[in-house]
Each structure stands twice: as C-alpha cells, then as structure tokens.
Amino acid sequence: MSPPADAMRRRTGRRSGESTTREAILEAARARFADHGYEGATIRGIAADAGVDPALVHHFYGTKERLFVAAMRFPIVPSEVLGSALEAGRDRLGETIVRTVLGLWGQPDALEQTIGLLRAAVTNERAAEMLRGFVKGAILSTVAAFADEEDAEYRASLVATQILGLGLVRFVLRIEPVASASDEDLVASIAPTVQRYLTGDLQPHRREPSRRPARTPRG
Amino acid sequence: MSPPADAMRRRTGRRSGESTTREAILEAARARFADHGYEGATIRGIAADAGVDPALVHHFYGTKERLFVAAMRFPIVPSEVLGSALEAGRDRLGETIVRTVLGLWGQPDALEQTIGLLRAAVTNERAAEMLRGFVKGAILSTVAAFADEEDAEYRASLVATQILGLGLVRFVLRIEPVASASDEDLVASIAPTVQRYLTGDLQPHRREPSRRPARTPRG
DNA sequence: CGGAGAACTCAACAAGCGTAGAATTCAGCA
C-alpha cells in the first residue's frame, strides 16, 4: 500500500512557474471576510478557497489581522471616485453620490470590500476604526467643499447614516424590496435625502449640544 | 493541604431561597450579544457575567441559538410602541417615529435588544431572519395604514434603510458627531427623510422592476 | 554549477468553544 509514486504524492516545496498565490489568497480573504465578517472568517477556510496550506497564509501575511488590513485596502480609493462626482455641481450632488456609490457596488471587488468592512466593523473594534476612517476620508472630504466648516462633520455623518443604512439593508440584511430594486429607483428615492443632508436646512436647535453616552463595544 | 472545610469548598447543588438566576442569565446574554454579536458572544462568558456555571445555561435554555432567541424576544413589542405613534396624524408621522425610536433606544434593555439583533444579524442568517421579521412587523404595519398597498413595502424598507443606518452609525460604529448628538437634533435632521419615505413623492420610474442579484451570505 | 532564499506543506501546539452526563444539594408536596 501507499506507493510513493511521483504522480500520487502530495507535493511540498516550491512550485514551478511564476506564482499568483499571493493574490489568490487576498481574493479568497476578501470573499470570506465579506461573507462571514472578521471573527467568522477562518484562515483555514481562506487557505482552502485559495487551494493552499493555512501556514502559507501566515508566511505571506503574518497574522489574521494583517491579512484583513491587506484584503480591505486593495481596490477602492474612494476619494478619487467621489472626487469626480463633485463636477456635477452643487444641485445634483445627492443624485451623483448615490449613483456613484451604487455603481461602485456593482463591481464585485468593491462590493466585497465594502460588505467585508461593514460586516467586520460591527463586531471588531479594529475594523470599526478602519470604517470610520473610510467614511471620514471619503464623505467628509466631499462634504467639506460645500458645507460651512462648522456643520461639515455633522452633515457628513448624516450622509453616512443613509448610505451605510442602504448598504446594510440591500446587501447584508437583504430586506425586500430594496434588496432587489433597480439602481435607478433607489437613486430617485434616496438622492433627495442625501442632497438635503449636504446642502439643505437641517433645523438644528443649536443650543447646548447635549452629550449622551453611547454603548461601549468590545475592547 | 486542601482542607475540605465547610466555608472553603465550592458549593454544588441547589441554593436556598428563591432563584433569580434564570433572569440573570437572560440579562447577561442580552448584554453579551449586544456587545459581541452572535458568534462573538460565548456561553462561558455569559455564565461568568451571571455568576453561574456554563452548564446551567444549557440546563435552562438548551442550545446557544435558543438562548439567543429567548434573550432577543424579551422586552420590546414594537408594534405597540409604534402603534401609538400613529395618533399624531399623517403630517407628523416622520417626526413621531424618529422620536419614538430614539426614545426607545434611551432604555437600556431596548437598546441592548436592538444592538444585539443588529450585531448578530450581520453575520448570522438566523438572526437576520429575526431582524427582517422585526422590521416587517414594526415598520410595515405602521406604513400600511398610510401608503397605498402597492408601494407600502417599498416605503417601509426605505424607512428601514434610514432607521437602521441611524442605529448603526450612532450606537455600533459610533461615528461622530451623530454618535453624541442630542435626540432633538437628530429628530430635526432625520424626521423629514422618514416623512418623505412614508408619504412623499418617491419618483419611481415604474417600468420593469429590473431585478439584480444580491450577495449570498453564509448558509 | 552552486548556494541563498523564497514558496510551499506537514504536523503539532495551546487555547477556546459548545455540549453532555453524572453528582450534589435544596424546595415542596404527600
């Protein structure tokens, strides 16, 4: 039994030809983080999807956390994408942003990155930090050009409220009919909201901004 | 060494007096599910918070999943809460709903239930099912009284987009300044959005509702 | 052609998980 024939034995050691496994691992990681979140995704599962031994993942990326950072940082540079949205002019800002975001989510890589970041950020503080930076970099820089300095951050986080809520309901929770609605219908429905958050009257009772504590998540 | 003195030994068996541990376990479970999500919360951790052996949790609730269901189903009956919101009249519907929801989230138990459901639903399909039912029961029943039958579900899921997005940004991701804003400021800013989703003109291009596939999560 | 280092796998570790079964102590009813 167990003849160590050349064709049958599992091959250890380096493969011939140029290697693309590094990128394959990243793609598998993006998919699994998007589907299962940070804690739910396993290095063993990612390695299996990439057709590779789990130890190789460590060889390339060190720890699970560094793999996550590498996987989430790849394809999108949101400020560039949204930056071009500014050219449409102040009055069509909401429409352009919603359309741009939905278009971005039409690309599998970008969708996986966004969902992965969102799924992970909900239970992992480190990922939440990344998402906060993402929101701040992408939205705030766009808003700052149109809102007065004092309101800019408040307006930006209101926009985040609607955009992240849209992604959550449409792609993560998949609540119908929003989950299956066309991009154009969603643009028509949601763009006015974003437009008002950016340039409209928010009627804030600007007395004392009464602070109230929020929940503290995992360390 | 190790004298089995009466005062020193760990006590097994039933305690004297009437027991409140059953409820203590539920409270600990709510808090842990809210902080860590479904997979992240551990029965051992919940038991420790309740000052109890992990096996007792199983004795009472069977499996982790049934514990989750029990913990998430307790305090809120959302249709009752929102039902009273209807009395304010059609024109103030958005304001009343946003104010009611924010008031609800001022109660620790209700906040924990909502956050727990949200955190769990993002990575757990069973919890997502519960949250969908929650949204459908709470929001749709409210909307149906004011929107024509054809649009009601679409309007309800748009409202879910904004309300869940608000909860996500304010309590889970804690993106500033929304995380620390006063309830009243948020009502002033967000109520018009909800009002428009409920009773306003959504300008939907009602051609063919072009279906596009959404991501498939974990089984 | 030879050596260095990169790519890759194997096997194993310590830890943590959900869960199960048996043992012990108490409450309440006959």
Place this chain on the structure above:
DNA sequence: TGCTGAATTCTACGCTTGTTGAGTTCTCCG
C-alpha cells in the same frame, strides 16, 4: 418524614481555531 424533581456545579469529550517550526522543493543570481 420521606420522596421527587428542580437547581446547580464538576469534569470531560470532541472539535475548531490561530499560530509556529521544521522540512522540502523550486527559482534566481553570481
């Protein structure tokens, strides 16, 4: 008083996880 059953803990099984170290095979440069 005695018995049944509920409340409670102990111990342990089997599994999965992230991570590590050693060993093997290839590529590439001198």
